[in-house]
Amino acid sequence: MISNELLKGTLKTIVLNLLVENNRMYGYEITREVEKISEGKIQLTWGALYPTLHKLEADGLIVSEEYNIGKRVRKYYRLTPTGEAISRDKVKEFAEFVQIMGRLIKPSPGLNFS
Amino acid sequence: MIELQEKQIEKISLDIEQQGLTFTPLKNELLDHICCQIEIEMEQGMTFNDAYRKVRTAMGRKRIRQIQDETLVLISKKYRRMKRIMYGLGVAAPILVIIAALFKAYHWPGGGVMITLALFITGMVFLPLFVMVRIRDTRRMDEPVPLGLYLTGMITGMIAILGTLFKIQHWPGASILLTLGLAGLALGFLPAFARYRIREAKKKNEPINRSLWIIGIIAGMLVIAGTLFKIMHWPGAGIALIISWSMLAVVVLPLLVLNQLKQSEQRINSFFGILLISVSAAVFIMALMRSTPEYYSFGYVVMENSAVGQANYYESQIINAPPVKGSAASGSGFSGEETSMTEVAVGESEEVQVNADKAAFRDEADALCSYIQSLREELAKNYSGEEDQPITDRGAIDAREMFMVGKSSLPYQFISERDENKMYGMLEAFQDHALELTEDETLITFIDTQFSFNPPEELDREKWSKFCFTGPLMHSIAILGTFQSTVRMVEREIIGASI
Numbered sequence: 001m002i003s004n005e006l007l008k009g010t011l012k013t014i015v016l017n018l019l020v021e022n023n024r025m026y027g028y029e030i031t032r033e034v035e036k037i038s039e040g041k042i043q044l045t046w047g048a049l050y051p052t053l054h055k056l057e058a059d060g061l062i063v064s065e066e067y068n069i070g071k072r073v074r075k076y077y078r079l080t081p082t083g084e085a086i087s088r089d090k091v092k093e094f095a096e097f098v099q100i101m102g103r104l105i106k107p108s109p110g111l112n113f114s
Numbered sequence: 115m116i117e118l119q120e121k122q123i124e125k126i127s128l129d130i131e132q133q134g135l136t137f138t139p140l141k142n143e144l145l146d147h148i149c150c151q152i153e154i155e156m157e158q159g160m161t162f163n164d165a166y167r168k169v170r171t172a173m174g175r176k177r178i179r180q181i182q183d184e185t186l187v188l189i190s191k192k193y194r195r196m197k198r199i200m201y202g203l204g205v206a207a208p209i210l211v212i213i214a215a216l217f218k219a220y221h222w223p224g225g226g227v228m229i230t231l232a233l234f235i236t237g238m239v240f241l242p243l244f245v246m247v248r249i250r251d252t253r254r255m256d257e258p259v260p261l262g263l264y265l266t267g268m269i270t271g272m273i274a275i276l277g278t279l280f281k282i283q284h285w286p287g288a289s290i291l292l293t294l295g296l297a298g299l300a301l302g303f304l305p306a307f308a309r310y311r312i313r314e315a316k317k318k319n320e321p322i323n324r325s326l327w328i329i330g331i332i333a334g335m336l337v338i339a340g341t342l343f344k345i346m347h348w349p350g351a352g353i354a355l356i357i358s359w360s361m362l363a364v365v366v367l368p369l370l371v372l373n374q375l376k377q378s379e380q381r382i383n384s385f386f387g388i389l390l391i392s393v394s395a396a397v398f399i400m401a402l403m404r405s406t407p408e409y410y411s412f413g414y415v416v417m418e419n420s421a422v423g424q425a426n427y428y429e430s431q432i433i434n435a436p437p438v439k440g441s442a443a444s445g446s447g448f449s450g451e452e453t454s455m456t457e458v459a460v461g462e463s464e465e466v467q468v469n470a471d472k473a474a475f476r477d478e479a480d481a482l483c484s485y486i487q488s489l490r491e492e493l494a495k496n497y498s499g500e501e502d503q504p505i506t507d508r509g510a511i512d513a514r515e516m517f518m519v520g521k522s523s524l525p526y527q528f529i530s531e532r533d534e535n536k537m538y539g540m541l542e543a544f545q546d547h548a549l550e551l552t553e554d555e556t557l558i559t560f561i562d563t564q565f566s567f568n569p570p571e572e573l574d575r576e577k578w579s580k581f582c583f584t585g586p587l588m589h590s591i592a593i594l595g596t597f598q599s600t601v602r603m604v605e606r607e608i609i610g611a612s613i
Contacts, residue, residue, distance in 0.1 A: 028147045054188060
């Protein structure tokens with residue numbers, strides 16, 4: 001399990017990148033997808049996910065469309081052009097971050113080779 | 115694939131609504147999310163109830179209400195900034211009022227500016243901002259906005275605060291503004307607000323302490339009405355204020371605090387608790403600054419006693435002097451006693467004209483002194499102090515006036531412009547008359563010095579009246595006393611010079 005603390009700074013990047021790959025998604029779908037890809041190691045809580053989605057929408061990075069699914073409403077999000085551009089930047093930034101972190105924090109070889 | 119039934123969805127929807135979720139876009143989303151989770155569990159063989167229970171325990175520690183708050187905060191930076199400024203001002207304004215009150219009470223410079231600033235901020239910035247935030251919050255929750263109610267509250271509140279400011283600064287139009295603003299608040303806004311709150315609570319099935327609301331609103335209306343009556347000098351103000359303040363202090367405030375403690379998570383309410391406490395603290399501090407120390411007014415008492423003594427002495431000297439023929443002098447304005455005078459015939463005919471002049475002069479002096487005396491009595495009548503402490507400096511803050519339960523407050527300039535002009539004219543005429551009646555150089559110089567309150571060239575008329583009659587009530591009374599004594603003294607010198 002990856003701790004929430006580590007996830008905090010990357011949540012936006014995760015969401016934006018997922019939307020790049022999947023065109024449009026709704027909230028629950030996003031948590032499922034993250035869980036699947038991370039093999040259960042990352043579980044987005046909705047307490048973190050939904051405020052982030054609304055924030056991204058308010059900032060104009062994503063737009064939402066609502067559909068009626070039987071008796072309930074499903075809200076799909078998709079990227080705006082700005083969102084796409086920012087998503088690219090964020091992914092690039094994150095890749096750089098991972099690289100630097102790998103250099104900064106080297107796991108001990110003994111454990112690494114086991 | 116399993117899909118939840120309508121009834122089950124409704125149950126979940128009701129559940130999350132009860133947890134305080136009102137922001138519709140988020141509500142729909144969370145509802146869908148929960149439903150999806152339950153459906154997944156049910157596909158693996160669970161019953162709805164078991165699945166629902168499992169999902170609920172897995173929801174995480176964050177409560178639904180908190181998610182909503184966080185979302186709303188994140189949505190708009192501008193809104194967030196506006197809200198922060200509003201809270202800041204709401205705290206700053208009462209603090210500024212307290213400091214300004216301190217400055218005013220000790221006559222330090224800047225008190226007036228600060229009071230003006232604090233009231234301006236409260237009325238013209240905080241209040242509109244607060245209403246804007248309220249309207250936005252209500253809209254975000256997808257509830258109908260009681261626009262009329264908010265606007266009534268804002269406009270009447272602004273007018274009332276503006277009226278208070280005008281009143282404190284003695285600017286014209288204060289009474290009209292205060293009457294309009296306070297009446298609007300008491301009769302328009304407060305009842306409408308109570309009705310709205312109670313109806314809303316009923317609609318949402320919220321628990322509401324209805325009796326607390328009704329008592330609170332009635333007390334609030336009474337306080338406002340009493341304040342208005344007080345300011346306008348209408349009867350019945352004192353009793354209304356005493357009843358309403360006691361209601362607020364003994365019944366409403368404790369109940370309110372208890373209520374607040376029960377539902378401590380409502381931030382907006384605890385904010386108003388703080389506001390309430392700070393304003394009460396301001397009033398309390400002002401109450402501690404009761405009236406003026408006695409020594410402050412002691413100088414005026416000395417001056418007044420001396421002037422009265424002099425006037426009485428000169429008057430008795432004139433009465434004891436041989437009266438002149440044709441005198442119609444019939445009383446002293448000062449002691450109020452009727453003085454009967456024995457007519458004594460004056461033989462020499464060439465003196466008749468002079469004597470008639472002198473008699474007219476004495477009449478004039480009497481008329482002037484009685485007029486000044488009537489002004490003094492008028493002032494004394496308006497005076498509202500306690501018996502053992504007969505002098506109040508109206509510039510300081512008096513506890514009784516703060517709570518507005520004492521007797522009427524007086525304006526800082528106590529003598530009306532009309533009275534003052536009249537007296538000024540009479541004094542001038544009297545001086546001219548006195549100078550006509552004598553050729554003695556020393557006496558002329560004496561008279562000129564005695565009327566030195568007659569403004570010299572560099573001191574215009576307006577300044578003269580400001581110097582003489584602005585300040586504590588006792589100051590005005592004492593100044594009037596010295597005028598009387600001067601008039602009597604000059605009268606005696608003129609009459610005595612010809613005896």
